[in-house]
Amino acid sequence: MRILSGIQTTGNLHLGNYLGAIKQWVAMQDQGECLFFLADLHSLTGSISPAERTATTLEMAATLLASGIDDRSVLFNQARVPEHSELCWILQGTARMGWLNRMTQWKDKAGKNRDGAPVGLFTYPVLQAADILVYQATHVPVGEDQKQHLELTRDIAEKFNTDFGVDLFPLPEPLISKAAPRIMSLRDGTAKMSKSDPSDMSRVNLIDPDDVIAQKFKKARTDPDPLPDSFDALAERAEARNLVTIYAALADMSPQAVLEQFAGQGFGAFKPALADLAIAKLGPIRDRLVRLLDDKAAVGQALADGAVRARALAAPTLRKAQEAVGLQV
Numbered sequence: 187m188r189i190l191s192g193i194q195t196t197g198n199l200h201l202g203n204y205l206g207a208i209k210q211w212v213a214m215q216d217q218g219e220c221l222f223f224l225a226d227l228h229s230l231t232g233s234i235s236p237a238e239r240t241a242t243t244l245e246m247a248a249t250l251l252a253s254g255i256d257d258r259s260v261l262f263n264q265a266r267v268p269e270h271s272e273l274c275w276i277l278q279g280t281a282r283m284g285w286l287n288r289m290t291q292w293k294d295k296a297g298k299n300r301d302g303a304p305v306g307l308f309t310y311p312v313l314q315a316a317d318i319l320v321y322q323a324t325h326v327p328v329g330e331d332q333k334q335h336l337e338l339t340r341d342i343a344e345k346f347n348t349d350f351g352v353d354l355f356p357l358p359e360p361l362i363s364k365a366a367p368r369i370m371s372l373r374d375g376t377a378k379m380s381k382s383d384p385s386d387m388s389r390v391n392l393i394d395p396d397d398v399i400a401q402k403f404k405k406a407r408t409d410p411d412p413l414p415d416s417f418d419a420l421a422e423r424a425e426a427r428n429l430v431t432i433y434a435a436l437a438d439m440s441p442q443a444v445l446e447q448f449a450g451q452g453f454g455a456f457k458p459a460l461a462d463l464a465i466a467k468l469g470p471i472r473d474r475l476v477r478l479l480d481d482k483a484a485v486g487q488a489l490a491d492g493a494v495r496a497r498a499l500a501a502p503t504l505r506k507a508q509e510a511v512g513l514q515v
């Protein structure tokens with residue numbers, strides 16, 4: 187079992203990233219060989235400045251270390267491992283325009299102005315496929331929003347193997363957290379919690395101080411009704427459903443068990459309990475993060491060491507892909 191996952195370097199990590207992905211990454215370190223990386227090349231398709239990109243890469247690496255990613259895993263930034271980009275170019279001969287045109291992330295991010303969108307936004311999932319396939323990864327822990335990109339990766343792997351008559355790329359399995367596949371914005375229960383939401387009140391950042399966490403849950407949008415005794419009864423109450431999901435994922439409980447505890451109570455009681463729980467779980471991560479941010483050189487060194495380990499694993503696969511397509515290198 188070789189586990190791999192990545193995260194775009196576009197800003198602070200938030201509760202959605204933590205519950206949808208990172209919490210699983212930390213837990214998986216005992217289950218197989220793990221590689222985790224900062225997708226700094228993918229961030230070139232967004233709008234952050236060069237200085238922000240540099241700073242964010244180190245800050246996010248520090249956040250992963252603070253969350254519990256340790257030496258059992260290979261932690262690195264994508265730009266330091268050129269094998270990703272080289273395999274990406276080879277796979278661009280395999281991926282099909284029609285496949286990429288169907289990607290909902292492309293459609294959402296490009297919006298109506300497709301002609302003005304960067305080409306990299308369109309080919310983004312091919313680089314993601316290369317990230318995974320260059321390590322012959324078998325399992326990829328992600329949130330539900332990345333499921334489609336994983337299906338595309340499997341299509342690319344299968345077509346490459348067939349077209350070139352090789353058995354090079356295993357078809358990777360997405361591992362989607364059952365507890366928190368999709369954490370929604372605190373301001374709008376129909377939009378996912380996201381770094382790109384202009385309102386900071388829509389998300390809990392892993393760097394937020396305790397009082398800010400408490401304030402964000404206090405101000406979170408809800409409805410006036412008390413909590414029911416069954417999770418199914420929350421189907422039409424997106425904001426309430428989201429807060430119960432967050433509580434359950436943080437407490438390692440089922441949403442149903444949370445409702446059995448809080449049934450009949452209103453948000454006046456539930457929100458402070460949720461804020462206390464979030465502070466208890468996220469506070470220690472934030473405290474470790476603050477300490478690591480004081481020693482950025484050590485974080486930079488951890489990334490450099492990780493890249494050496496990653497390249498040793500990626501190079502032989504790239505070589506086999508180059509041979510399969512007949513490149514002389």
Ligand code: TYM
Pocket residue numbers: 190191192193194195202203204205206207225228313314317318326327328329330331332335366367368369370378379380
């Ligand atoms: P990114 O940076 O958008 O998100 C990182 C991880 O966090 C999950 N996530 C969420 N989960 C639940 N609720 C949310 N609101 C939420 N927001 C984000 C995402 O599903 C993801 O698992 N394309 C990837 C980065 C990437 C990658 C890869 C992942 C590049 N190459 C190879 C896996 C394998 C992305 O944009 O993640």
